[in-house]
Amino acid sequence: MITVHHLNNSRSQRVLWLLEELGQPYEIVRYQRDPQTMLAPPELRAVHPLGKSPVISDGDVTVAESGAIVEYLLDRYGDGRLRPATGTSERLRFTYWLHFAEGSAMPPLLIKLIVDRLRKAQMPFFMRPIVGSIAGRIDSTLVQPNLQAQQRYIESELAGSPWFAGADFSAADIQMSFALEAAAARAGLDGRFPHAQDWLTRIHSRPAYQRAVERGGPYKIPG
Numbered sequence: 641m642i643t644v645h646h647l648n649n650s651r652s653q654r655v656l657w658l659l660e661e662l663g664q665p666y667e668i669v670r671y672q673r674d675p676q677t678m679l680a681p682p683e684l685r686a687v688h689p690l691g692k693s694p695v696i697s698d699g700d701v702t703v704a705e706s707g708a709i710v711e712y713l714l715d716r717y718g719d720g721r722l723r724p725a726t727g728t729s730e731r732l733r734f735t736y737w738l739h740f741a742e743g744s745a746m747p748p749l750l751i752k753l754i755v756d757r758l759r760k761a762q763m764p765f766f767m768r769p770i771v772g773s774i775a776g777r778i779d780s781t782l783v784q785p786n787l788q789a790q791q792r793y794i795e796s797e798l799a800g801s802p803w804f805a806g807a808d809f810s811a812a813d814i815q816m817s818f819a820l821e822a823a824a825a826r827a828g829l830d831g832r833f834p835h836a837q838d839w840l841t842r843i844h845s846r847p848a849y850q851r852a853v854e855r856g857g858p859y860k861i862p863g
Contacts, residue, residue: 642666642713647680647693648673649860651706651818655694656856658710658814660848664717668855706818707738710811722811734805737812745819748786752827755779787827791836794820798835802842809846817843818861825861 642659646652646668659666671681671693685691688704695704696712703712714723724730758775797804804812820840823829829836843849853859 643669643697645669645671645684645687645693645695645697646856647671647684648857650680650693652694653852653856653859654706654814654818655696655709655713656852657817657849658713658722658811660852660855661722661811661814661846662713662717664713670857705742706815707742710738710815714811718811722809722814724805724808724810730806730808734810734812737804738815741812741815741819745790745816746822748783748790749819749822749827751778752783752787755783756826787823791823791827791829791833795833795836798839802839813839813843821861 642664644652644655644659644666646656648671650673656666656668671684673680680691680693682691684693684695687697688695688702690704692704694706694709695702696709698712698716701712703709714721724734755775755778758771761771763771801807803809804816820829820836824837824840831837
């Protein structure tokens with residue numbers, strides 16, 4: 641039996657969704673973020689040295705990192721599903737977006753989260769102008785240009801095909817879900833990007849997505 645070490649409001653929600661799409665039985669061990677730091681609890685280090693989620697256990701095998709988990713589950717349990725055939729252009733697109741999700745999409749979204757929290761952090765009044773200026777500079781010169789370029793790029797890609805790997809839904813869409821949900825929550829991915837908004841509506845309406853949320857518990861990306 642696969643065990644998903646599930647951290648609330650995290651990337652591990654994608655793993656639950658993938659398993660629901662595959663119809664693969666699994667059990668959940670739940671962990672809660674520290675409400676002050678939003679970090680995972682130290683108990684996760686007993687599963688993996690870095691103490692982060694997602695992590696799955698499958699018998700004697702432990703796999704961390706979302707992309708590695710997706711590939712492991714498709715290799716072992718996919719039976720050709722949710723991944724285009726080898727050697728096709730769709731397979732190349734699948735591989736690209738599978739890695740784009742964490743390699744390109746998430747870093748500026750994470751920096752955006754940090755910058756926004758710096759602006760709201762409690763500090764001596766004389767520090768506020770300094771911290772605000774630094775945060776604003778990072779946001780305007782690094783974060784926003786990258787986010788805007790990525791959102792335009794994603795919008796243009798989804799204008800050409802309904803799913804990230806092409807005509808068919810795939811695990812690349814599952815992997816990209818957290819990035820687009822985070823962009824909608826904190827980075828201005830709104831009605832100006834109708835194809836991306838439509839994609840979000842369609843993934844949220846999938847029965848397997850809804851079952852994963854029901855099993856995983858309340859799910860909200862920090863804004």
